[in-house]
Amino acid sequence: MxxxxxxxxxxxxxxxxxxxxxxxxxxxxxxxxxxxxxxxxxxxxxxxxxxxxxxxxxxxxxxxxxxxxxxxxxxxxxxxxxxxxxxxxxxxxxxxxxxGRLALWSPDPERVDPSGRVLVAPDLERLALANPKLAPYGRAAEQTLKALGLWETLKPRLVIAESIAQSYQFVASGNVPTGFVALSQVMRGGRLLSGSAWHVPAYLHAxxxxxxxxxxxxxxxxxxxxxxxxxxxxxxxxxxxxxxxxxxx
Amino acid sequence: MPDLFLATEDWQAIALTARLAAVTLLILFVIGVPLAWWLARTHSRLGSLVSALVAVPLVLPPTVLGFYLLVLLGPQGPVGRLTESLGIGLLPFTFPGLVVASTLFSLPFVVQPLQASFAAVSERMLEVAATLRAGPFDTFWHVVLPLSRPGLLSAAVLGFAHTLGEFGVVLMIGGNIPGRTQVLSIAIYNRVEAFEYAHAHLLAGSLLVFSFIALLALQFINRAVSTTPAMLRGGA
The missing domain is CATH 3.40.190.10 (Periplasmic binding protein-like II)
Structure with a gap:
């Protein structure tokens, strides 16, 4: 003992x-x-x-x-x-x-244009973002879509992730073609790691x-x-x- | 270029994880064996109540369990106040705190297989032992335990493996502190959050190999022990 x-x-x-x-x-x-x-x-x-x-x-x-x-x-x-x-x-x-900076990102280098016009493209089937109620980046994405007057139109096509990390995973794994992520998730040394992105202007969200x-x-x-x-x-x-x-x- | 050798921090995490799983398993058996025996034999209502309590960690999400423990053991919690007044200090964010949390959340994984195999030991066997003048402790040690060996083994495997791989509870109660409470599963999470995927794979691989070797060793021990017929080893 x-x-x-x-x-x-x-x-x-x-x-x-x-x-x-x-x-x-x-x-x-x-x-x-x-x-x-x-x-x-x-x-x-x-x-x-x-x-x-x-x-x-x-x-x-x-x-x-x-x-x-x-x-x-x-x-x-x-x-x-x-x-x-x-x-x-x-x-x-x-x-x-x-x-933090918000980005609209896709692993496909051709998909997202530098001014975010992809958001009004008719072939935008689904769009990922973090839950606006839980994640600051989700709230910023919602504010951005509202500021652009697109929230109501895109609402049925949104895929809501539990966190910004999950939003990134949805898009990076190809399950959702485009989504809102944190720029810090896709940028290193001042350059995009892969794919294409629209750097959402800061005035569109808090x-x-x-x-x-x-x-x-x-x-x-x-x-x-x-x-x-x-x-x-x-x-x-x-x-x-x-x-x-x-x-x- | 990712560096593919384990850093000091990783070794610390591996050592900590092994230590945690070993200590937890030891304590789980010290508590779990008598508890399971009592649960297997009792007919009282209290038995059902305790059974249900033991199973609670199976139902609660680990982070929730971790959160309750954090509040309970923290400076404002009743248990935290008790440990502080006893001079033990506060348990969250310390290794003993991890041991307490791991013991609680792995308890059903040890108690349930033990209880099932203890319940399968027939009353008749115990009566025979008693007529041969074996005392209750003697009977338990020389009759019940050898007969329940498969249950003991699965309890050990499940308790050990579950402690090794747990994440939510230890992250909450341990606080992810390098060298102190940062176990292997949390070290993997850290590597992923830091975009160090190669390193994360390496650690996950180590965890896999480590668990596999531990489980394999247990199987071998069981095989070695079971070559001696259980009944012949009884000294009653």
Whole structure:
């Protein structure tokens, strides 16, 4: 019995983290650019950013229930604001680090024209978008179609995905020929990875602002403060721009 | 050019997953064997109630179960307050927290096959053992357990495999923290979110090979043990 308990204790032991690490909760859609930024962050400051990914809603639930995250990079502006109101974030540390861009995309290089006229083409059978009630990019797609006066006409042909990731999967897998996706899903290094796309002009929908905030557990951490600062550095902004986001002025 | 070697983070995830599955399985058996035995033999209404409770994780979506656990074990939850006042601290986002969550959601996968095979042991067999002056514990150890070996094996396989592959609950309760709560299934999700598909395939392949070897080993152990006739090993 004692040996069993010893084994159990040994198995439960957790290696502790070095002092100058910062634990960052990252909205899943920002994973790829953040991995790149984390590398330059370590090179520039010596601090290491450890990334914990999840959807913004899930991260919010975890932070409310005592998660040890020090910085949150949310996919919206509301969540950081709510956390500040609840006293779970350090006041006056919220700032916009990226602005999402909506794209109408198809893996077929011929399908989508640069001004989005494909939306009024009679052969547009189905059109994918994320659920406007659940996903900010879905809401932006709905606003765009409404602004263009096409919402009612296209409504019967819409395929509603649960998230923007699923909308992308519907289109990328060829199940739906065209769909609204996040530009960051199809763009790398300032260029389209494949297919054809219409970059939806920003004035057609409310801005897809992504805010960050310093959380309570990171209040006194030098590494956390350094990361918040680094996110708006020219180096980070270049990466964010490369991945198809607009950077805040 | 994707780098096709496993990074430190991946090895950490693999080690963590193996550790989690092993510890969870150990605890599942410590709890599950007596519980299943009681459920298989009891006629009380309480038995049905407990049976239903044990089966709840089969019905609830993993993220929902994870969310309830998060709230329950968190600083505002009743269990969280209890663990804090006991000096254990809070369980979410720690390895022990993962163990608690995995134990709960894998419990039906262990209890149900055990219960079925315990129920199949005839009363007559137990009576015979008793007339040969075997005590209840002696009977259980030397008669019931050897007779229930197929049930024990499937319980072990299901409990282990289910813990290995679980995603929703561990993502919710663990928080995807590298080296601490980031298990293999979550590491795969991270690679996919980062568009590192080659790496994701590699990890998914490792998970597949790892599970397959573990399951195969269990089969071999079973084969080796079953060459000794169960009844002859009984010491009653």
């Amino acid at each position: 004692r040996r069993f308990l010893c084994c159990l204790t040994a198995l439960l032991m957790i290696p502790s983290a070095p002092a100058d690490d910062v634990l960052v909760a990252v909205a899943a859609n920002f994973t790829a650019p953040m991995k790149e930024i984390a590398v330059s962050f370590e090179r520039a400051t010596g601090h290491r950013a450890r990334l914990a990914l999840g959807s913004t809603g899930k991260l919010y639930a975890q932070i409310r229930n005592g998660a040890p995250f020090e910085v949150l990079l949310a996919a919206d502006a509301d969540t950081p604001e709510m956390l500040e109101r609840l006293g779970l974030a350090v006041p006056n540390t919220r700032r916009t680090y990226a602005i 801005p897809l602002t992504q805010d960050l905030v310093l959380l309570r557990p990171g209040a006194d951490s030098a590494a956390a403060a350094a990361l918040v600062k680094f996110m708006v550095s020219p180096e980070a902004r270049r990466v964010i721009d490369d991945y198809g986001y607009r950077v805040p002025p």
